[in-house]
Amino acid sequence: MKTVKIRNLVIGGGKPKVCVPMMGDEEAVLRTAEGIKKSRADLAEWRIDTDPDWNNESHILQTAEKLRSVLGDMPLLFTFRTREEGGSAAVSEERYRELNRTMIRSGLIDLVDVEFFKTEETVKSLIREAEAHGVRTVLSNHDFEKTPQEEEIVRRLCAMQEAGADLAKIAVMPKEEQDVIELLNATWTMKKFHPDTPVITMSMGQRGMISRLCGELYGSAVTFAAYEKASAPGQMQVEEVREIIEKLHV
Numbered sequence: 328m329k330t331v332k333i334r335n336l337v338i339g340g341g342k343p344k345v346c347v348p349m350m351g352d353e354e355a356v357l358r359t360a361e362g363i364k365k366s367r368a369d370l371a372e373w374r375i376d377t378d379p380d381w382n383n384e385s386h387i388l389q390t391a392e393k394l395r396s397v398l399g400d401m402p403l404l405f406t407f408r409t410r411e412e413g414g415s416a417a418v419s420e421e422r423y424r425e426l427n428r429t430m431i432r433s434g435l436i437d438l439v440d441v442e443f444f445k446t447e448e449t450v451k452s453l454i455r456e457a458e459a460h461g462v463r464t465v466l467s468n469h470d471f472e473k474t475p476q477e478e479e480i481v482r483r484l485c486a487m488q489e490a491g492a493d494l495a496k497i498a499v500m501p502k503e504e505q506d507v508i509e510l511l512n513a514t515w516t517m518k519k520f521h522p523d524t525p526v527i528t529m530s531m532g533q534r535g536m537i538s539r540l541c542g543e544l545y546g547s548a549v550t551f552a553a554y555e556k557a558s559a560p561g562q563m564q565v566e567e568v569r570e571i572i573e574k575l576h577v
């Protein structure tokens with residue numbers, strides 16, 4: 328599988344890398360960042376949509392600077408998760424583009440999450456902007472209601488690869504056990520037949536928890552784990568996840 332190197336971290340192949348979300352206002356995210364730094368996480372995700380002051384650019388740039396100095400060399404992923412995809416804030420297409428553009432240009436982040444179902448213009452322009460500034464793009468899609476069929480999951484992930492993602496991500500919700508198998512099958516199909524871009528997949532909720540642990544076997548390059556507070560249903564604590572993925576290492 329092709330790999331992506333960010334600072335000293337190699338994503339793709341081997342044990343899945345552990346990403347821990349930071350949520351809330353500046354004080355809360357900085358507190359979480361201190362905890363993450365001491366944990367065995369590999370990278371940190373800043374969920375800007377959970378900051379009540381997300382729409383204030385000078386504020387988020389200041390927070391980003393502080394985060395950067397706490398995290399040191401740990402890669403930082405910037406994510407605005409919109410309400411349509413299970414996030415905390417609703418944002419216009421234009422504002423979504425502007426905020427992401429500002430952060431991409433800031434030199435303070437390593438990766439940016441771009442929701443694949445935004446307009447083609449938004450997706451393309453943010454990928455271009457990220458490429459120009461040495462920021463890696465995670466194209467993402469979330470379904471908090473259901474799990475599409477394997478073929479559809481594969482189709483979306485391949486479309487993300489073709490659009491120029493550095494990492495292609497999908498999170499889906501299972502309604503029954505079979506849905507988790509569907510997601511794992513899709514993940515394995517990507518590993519086997521479309522290995523050019525590392526993928527990140529998860530089946531959410533309690534039923535899907537297993538999918539957050541077996542990435543090495545089936546081909547998910549990153550798993551999301553909580554430092555105290557989970558950002559999505561089914562996330563386990565970072566140290567628990569770390570221990571299990573070490574044990575499952577082949």
Ligand SMILES: O=C1C[C@@](O)(C(=O)O)C[C@@H](O)[C@@H]1O
Binds near residue numbers: 372440467
């Ligand atoms: O996309 C993802 C994955 C996620 O939804 C999860 O299920 O772990 C958690 C989000 O914080 C992150 O942006």
